Amino acid sequence: MKKKLATLSDIARQLNISVSTVSRALHDHPAINIKTKKKVRLLAEKLNYQPNLLALNLLNRKTNTIGVVVPEITSYFFSSVINGIQDFVNDTNYQLIIGQSEESCEKEKNILQALAKVRVDGFLISPTSETVKPDYYNGLIKSGIPLVLFDRDCVGAKADKVLVDDYDGAFQAVEYLIKTGCRRIAHITGPSDLSISNHRLNGYLDALKKYDLPKQEHRIIEVEGFSPEYGVKAAKKILESPDLPDAIFAINDGIAIGAMYVIKEAGIKIPDQISVVGFDDEPHSSYFIPPLTSVWQPVYDMGMLSARILLNKLSRHRQDKSLRFELLKPELIIRKSSLNLPRE
Amino acid sequence: MKKKLATLSDIARQLNISVSTVSRALHDHPAINIKTKKKVRLLAEKLNYQPNLLALNLLNRKTNTIGVVVPEITSYFFSSVINGIQDFVNDTNYQLIIGQSEESCEKEKNILQALAKVRVDGFLISPTSETVKPDYYNGLIKSGIPLVLFDRDCVGAKADKVLVDDYDGAFQAVEYLIKTGCRRIAHITGPSDLSISNHRLNGYLDALKKYDLPKQEHRIIEVEGFSPEYGVKAAKKILESPDLPDAIFAINDGIAIGAMYVIKEAGIKIPDQISVVGFDDEPHSSYFIPPLTSVWQPVYDMGMLSARILLNKLSRHRQDKSLRFELLKPELIIRKSSLNLPRE
């Protein structure tokens, strides 16, 4: 049933010339008679000839595809990064193959293995929250497949990296809260294995330190996931305590949104009684009431840049060993879920 | 620099046997000496031999990849469908290549063309809002690449289809609004070329008709996009009119959220003065205050089912001409952005 598409030799046979002539004609090789070219082109058109990329790939030992592996695709964050990657790659002749690790280290490994088998030319990876050791990554690199890590770091991986300065984002957010008068600032942090959790936590702690505010263990709540239901849980725990905070800095918008929900339901006023700040600046966040103050990250750019770096590396034949480490700057977007900064 | 992986002939040479023997040994061919098998296996292991899929693909004229083309990947809706597809495909040896048409018919065509060139075995497509004519789809099908359409229909396409009963979802929503006492129900509809827009609009109209409520043109507002900002625009237009509605049924949650924002800002009470109902039941929707009533769709199942149908078709050698048409049932999830249904 499978219809066979026309091949070079089909054309060659019908025209009584050799395959190589046909190939050359189609590639506009200078040393080919104009008339022959025309003949070939015409027939190719008529037969709807499509070069068989499989053959080319085999010949070139190159597939012009790159593998993108992210923890999940449904979050605004990762899908936007992928968008950036796509848009960059669109202007090239590369294709994307996308895999989801679902935060499972083993799944990630399987995907990587499978994609290596189909001979992707390179990888764009955001590690799972379980991924601790860089061994497998380094194995891939050693076997000749370049790889760039984005958003999440994996220390020890000998790869290019494109990260966001999470520490700085968190610091900005918390410093801002302090400047607006908040003194009892709670933090909802993420899984402690995750680089971004730690960086944001450190930003939070250092901001407190800078203003001589004490670190209070009971104000730091850890959640295992990033969706609103975890925020709900965390916020309930916070509200149970008699010692209410006057601000909550959440690891991301999903958590912040869940928290806001609980707080508002409890009749507590945002931001008058409690300020709330998130991270990611998701598109819906500005439509809550009050609109959520959040740390914006250059997600799209992160995708673009990662792709650019990978393709760049791919195009250089002589592998240069230098590794790029890019740290993109986040930006605090102030909305009404936090107090106004009094003019200084 | 590109490290060459071990090939069959590498193994053959080192063992002083022929490639075919190696190939057979690795495939556990019955007619091969056990000792030879062991030798071969051992060396293959040691050399970390990986079969070259490119060669296999060329040989089999099959790539074991399927192309997924959606308007966008950043929306919860499509990324969840993709999730379903992924999960189904994971248990097979197929890979996914994902493309975004960005609602542009031309872009879609380009992607389809590119993916056909890399010889994907089949397509899973959700047409753009511009796509009207099924010609290109039918061309692909005729050329031997099977294709299933999901979520959005394209009349005339000779493909399997997996759709959601949008008409029914809309009807449920509006009937419910009527039963809770709403009489002046506005509808924010989507691009009129889009099948889902029309089906939902028709559901809305027929529900009105069933209860002898007049169709009022000025209560039907069309938007060109699905994100909150369009909802904001539409809601502002609605609020400008002196003749306020007592309910708004929005084409999707994004629009509903934008509308809710404007309404609440205007000091109008939801649901006391205006009920709001969306479509899609996005994960954030239940965390707004009031939580958004919405029509849930079996997105994940839609992905699963589409993939199942495609792979099924791919596995049958003799193409059976029968086309499947699946209409999945949506479900109204009642929350507090609409009035309670009085017990009947």
Next chain:
DNA sequence: CTGTTAGCGCTTTCAG
């Protein structure tokens, strides 16, 4: 200007 040949890595007859 054009044809012949070899080879990318693998499977599969066809012969031993």
Next chain:
DNA sequence: CTGAAAGCGCTAACAG
């Protein structure tokens, strides 16, 4: 039980 050879579709070096 094993090997030789052909072929998937294409390109490129080498001859004319």
